Amino acid sequence: xxxxxxxxxxxxxxxxxxxxxxxxxxxxxxxxxxxxxxxxxxxxxxxxxxxxxxxxxxxxxxxxxxxxxxxxxxxxxxxxxxxxxxxxxxxxxxxxxxxxxxxxxxxxxxxxxxxxxxxxxxxxxxxxxxxxxxxxxxxxxxxxxxxxxxxxxxxxxxxxxxxxxxxxxxxxxxxxxxxxxxxxxxxxxxxxxxxxxxxxxxxxxxxxxxxxxxxxxxxxxxxxxxxxxxxxxxxxxxxxxxxxxxxxxxxxxxxxxxxxxxxxxxxxxxxxxxxxxxxxxxxxxxxxxxxxxxxxxxxxxxxxxxxxxxxxxxxxxxxxxxxxxxxxxxxxxxxxxxxxxxxxxxxxxxxxxxxxxxxxxxxxxxxxxxxxxxxxxxxxxxxxxxxxxxxxxxxxxxxxxxxxxxxxxxxxxxxxxxxxxxxxxxxxxxxxxxxxxxxxxxxxxxxxxxxxxxxxxxxxxxxxxxxxxxxxxxxxxxxxxxxxxxxxxxxxxxxxxxxxxxxxxxxxxxxxxxxxxxxxxxxxxxxxxxxxxxxxxxxxxxxxxxxxxxxxxxxxxxxxxxxxxxxxxxxxxxxxxxxxxxxxxxxxxxxxxxxxxxxxxxxxxxxxxxxxxxxxxxxxxxxxxxxxxxxxxxxxxxxxxxxxxxxxxxxxxxxxxxxxxxxxxxxxxxxxxxxxxxxxxxxxxxxxxxxxxxxxxxxxxxxxxxxxxxxxxxxxxxxxxxxxxxxxxxxxxxxxxxxxxxxxxxxxxxxxxxxxxxxxxxxxxxxxxxxxxxxxxxxxxxxxxxxxxxxxxxxxxxx
Ligand code: MCN
Numbered sequence: 001x002x003x004x005x006x007x008x009x010x011x012x013x014x015x016x017x018x019x020x021x022x023x024x025x026x027x028x029x030x031x032x033x034x035x036x037x038x039x040x041x042x043x044x045x046x047x048x049x050x051x052x053x054x055x056x057x058x059x060x061x062x063x064x065x066x067x068x069x070x071x072x073x074x075x076x077x078x079x080x081x082x083x084x085x086x087x088x089x090x091x092x093x094x095x096x097x098x099x100x101x102x103x104x105x106x107x108x109x110x111x112x113x114x115x116x117x118x119x120x121x122x123x124x125x126x127x128x129x130x131x132x133x134x135x136x137x138x139x140x141x142x143x144x145x146x147x148x149x150x151x152x153x154x155x156x157x158x159x160x161x162x163x164x165x166x167x168x169x170x171x172x173x174x175x176x177x178x179x180x181x182x183x184x185x186x187x188x189x190x191x192x193x194x195x196x197x198x199x200x201x202x203x204x205x206x207x208x209x210x211x212x213x214x215x216x217x218x219x220x221x222x223x224x225x226x227x228x229x230x231x232x233x234x235x236x237x238x239x240x241x242x243x244x245x246x247x248x249x250x251x252x253x254x255x256x257x258x259x260x261x262x263x264x265x266x267x268x269x270x271x272x273x274x275x276x277x278x279x280x281x282x283x284x285x286x287x288x289x290x291x292x293x294x295x296x297x298x299x300x301x302x303x304x305x306x307x308x309x310x311x312x313x314x315x316x317x318x319x320x321x322x323x324x325x326x327x328x329x330x331x332x333x334x335x336x337x338x339x340x341x342x343x344x345x346x347x348x349x350x351x352x353x354x355x356x357x358x359x360x361x362x363x364x365x366x367x368x369x370x371x372x373x374x375x376x377x378x379x380x381x382x383x384x385x386x387x388x389x390x391x392x393x394x395x396x397x398x399x400x401x402x403x404x405x406x407x408x409x410x411x412x413x414x415x416x417x418x419x420x421x422x423x424x425x426x427x428x429x430x431x432x433x434x435x436x437x438x439x440x441x442x443x444x445x446x447x448x449x450x451x452x453x454x455x456x457x458x459x460x461x462x463x464x465x466x467x468x469x470x471x472x473x474x475x476x477x478x479x480x481x482x483x484x485x486x487x488x489x490x491x492x493x494x495x496x497x498x499x500x501x502x503x504x505x506x507x508x509x510x511x512x513x514x515x516x517x518x519x520x521x522x523x524x525x526x527x528x529x530x531x532x533x534x535x536x537x538x539x540x541x542x543x544x545x546x547x548x549x550x551x552x553x554x555x556x557x558x559x560x561x562x563x564x565x566x567x568x569x570x571x572x573x574x575x576x577x578x579x580x581x582x583x584x585x586x587x588x589x590x591x592x593x594x595x596x597x598x599x600x601x602x603x604x605x606x607x608x609x610x611x612x613x614x615x616x617x618x619x620x621x622x623x624x625x626x627x628x629x630x631x632x633x634x635x636x637x638x639x640x641x642x643x644x645x646x647x648x649x650x651x652x653x654x655x656x657x658x659x660x661x662x663x664x665x666x667x668x669x670x671x672x673x674x675x676x677x678x679x680x681x682x683x684x685x686x687x688x689x690x691x692x693x694x695x696x697x698x699x700x701x702x703x704x705x706x707x708x709x710x711x712x713x714x715x716x717x718x719x720x721x722x723x724x725x726x727x728x729x730x731x732x733x734x735x736x737x738x739x740x741x742x743x744x745x746x747x748x749x750x751x752x753x754x755x756x757x758x759x760x761x762x763x764x765x766x767x768x769x770x771x772x773x774x775x776x777x778x779x780x781x782x783x784x785x786x787x788x789x790x791x792x793x794x795x796x797x798x799x
Contacts, residue, residue, distance in 0.1 A: 317345060
């Protein structure tokens with residue numbers, strides 16, 4: 001760190017001043033002149049034909065402005081919501097990509113599917129009118145789980161896709177893997193379910209559309225993690241608005257967790273509606289509406305096997321997963337259980353042969369898409385459950401089995417059998433450090449103490465690799481991405497030397513206004529107080545692909561470094577001229593341009609001033625002004641890794657699992673702000689612990705109704721469920737980005753589920769339990785213990 005606000009400084013978050021004072025600007029806070037209010041009429045059925053829509057009652061109510069249906073959109077030429085990634089399955093068969101109308105056309109495919117949009121003078125008027133819309137449905141049989149959807153005779157979600165299969169995809173070397181299993185001395189097996197989750201960011205989604213007839217220009221304010229992609233998808237494919245006639249603004253956004261990463265139908269409908277009724281139109285999602293309209297996460301059914309030799313060396317891994325896509329394809333849905341899942345199955349191990357098959361299946365449920373971690377927690381869960389099962393079956397210590405198979409630090413760069421090459425890492429150090437920090441060796445003593453109090457105590461371990469900052473563009477496009485993976489940044493220097501940094505990424509809780517300012521502060525040698533970070537407005541930001549996959553620092557931060565380097569380069573030219581020196585003799589360090597070996601110098605501020613007042617300036621070779629833009633296309637993912645330990649204590653009488661200790665050691669490369677990294681890892685851990693212990697999105701199989709459709713039934717973890725956690729970081733610098741950074745935003749969700757469940761299984765192992773599905777809710781754990789006490793097979797229990 002060269003200054004106290006630069007890289008490595010644990011400074012407080014700049015943005016928190018406005019958040020803590022209640023001065024953030026969220027979409028729901030925005031009022032536009034003459035604004036009308038919209039409410040969606042949503043399907044109460046999981047699967048039904050729309051026989052008739054009667055709007056007469058709604059249109060007769062006070063304050064009504066208009067009601068739109070799918071037919072209205074279709075007549076106006078509005079297109080379907082596009083998918084951003086086309087996965088090609090086995091034998092080169094492209095995935096099935098059925099149409100996704102913004103308002104249902106002829107049929108509804110999940111509870112919550114939007115059928116009509118009611119616009120009225122006030123929200124109360126709109127609610128009343130929405131209740132007066134009468135829709136005649138012919139209810140059809142529904143299927144919500146993937147196994148049911150694949151059965152012969154299952155209801156077809158789309159008539160043209162009778163087997164409900166979106167794609168049947170594979171990755172890895174099938175023959176080599178089969179050969180490995182033939183040679184194996186031991187095969188560990190697991191069947192598991194990765195539970196479906198609802199994101200539930202603190203701020204529900206919201207959108208305001210506004211049409212300016214004078215300029216024939218649209219503005220959409222939306223709670224989005226990537227406004228430019230919404231602009232491109234909605235403008236180009238759905239509403240066919242020329243890009244220069246559409247502005248998308250995602251102002252302060254109160255958490256996204258992946259869920260606000262997609263282009264949603266509601267965004268297109270409010271934008272369309274604003275032109276139709278000639279007024280701005282606002283929609284704010286209710287919390288309960290969010291449960292049935294935000295894309296969900298996870299939802300896998302998996303069978304997996306790990307082949308080992310007699311000494312415990314991993315020989316091969318075989319994984320078969322069925323992934324729920326829901327009733328339509330969400331923007332990145334198809335990519336999550338394929339390219340963000342299969343390539344992570346190597347973990348931090350040297351397994352030489354891996355083969356993974358994934359079937360993506362349509363069901364009568366909400367679309368499933370990225371949720372913090374997106375594919376990587378699912379892969380880690382499969383692998384780390386198998387490793388624990390193998391250790392127990394082969395009577396090898398869990399830590400020893402992992403040690404034996406971990407990629408050694410000297411083996412990097414390491415090419416896995418599943419598509420990716422890890423540039424570097426040091427998973428062994430993460431493992432050794434976490435065992436010490438968690439006092440692994442002292443566990444027996446603590447277990448004995450718990451037993452004296454009538455409790456079952458377990459300890460769990462997980463080591464994992466993560467892949468952040470999707471890359472590179474050219475390979476991703478070959479694998480089905482419908483766009484690049486680069487990021488952009490602009491550094492605008494004012495005559496005073498103050499700086500605005502304009503980022504294509506989006507900050508919705510990750511602290512970018514602080515960490516990107518720290519990078520600019522470090523690079524330009526100015527105080528963080530002289531830097532402002534701007535993002536989220538397509539009229540202000542050049543272009544950007546937004547925030548997802550823990551990419552903002554590794555990709556966006558690299559673009560920022562490039563742009564700052566260009567500013568410095570130009571500054572050196574100006575300084576060379578002013579100091580009458582050769583450019584090659586001008587050095588820049590800590591905010592000072594100086595001529596090597598002399599005391600001739602100019603401050604960053606003096607150069608900024610000179611750039612804007614080119615009185616004595618070779619204009620024929622140097623343009624005035626000091627603003628530079630850069631685009632950075634990453635050559636590879638960054639690969640953080642980690643080792644986590646959890647300790648749980650189970651009350652056998654109630655089945656309640658208390659998490660009593662959690663220790664994480666994560667390698668995130670260079671750290672920009674240690675406090676923010678700790679916070680990011682903490683937040684992710686709580687989400688991962690929530691998945692492991694309490695969260696479950698459950699549909700009624702007979703009716704397709706969402707049973708866990710509110711916080712009364714969907715159990716989010718609370719502060720008192722979580723012990724004080726201990727998080728350490730390790731810094732093995734990434735080799736291919738200029739800061740040496742790796743992502744950290746999703747590490748917690750990736751490591752925690754497997755770590756916690758491994759601890760729960762450890763606590764119950766004496767009862768013959770080998771696997772526990774998530775969430776390890778009190779009812780599930782109680783029934784497992786109860787069955788075991790009755791001498792029955794422990795079973796899987798219900799959430
Ligand atoms: N950072 C750092 N040093 C590192 C790595 C990161 O100082 N070596 C800092 C970064 O500069 C940034 C923050 O940590 O301020 C997270 O950076 P990064 O890992 O690049 O992740 P992103 O900023 O791209 O955030 C995305 C990631 C994802 S995918 C989800 S989902 C997520 C998350 O981060 N959703 C969040 N964290 C969240 N945090 C909050 N509060 N709200 C969400 O919705």
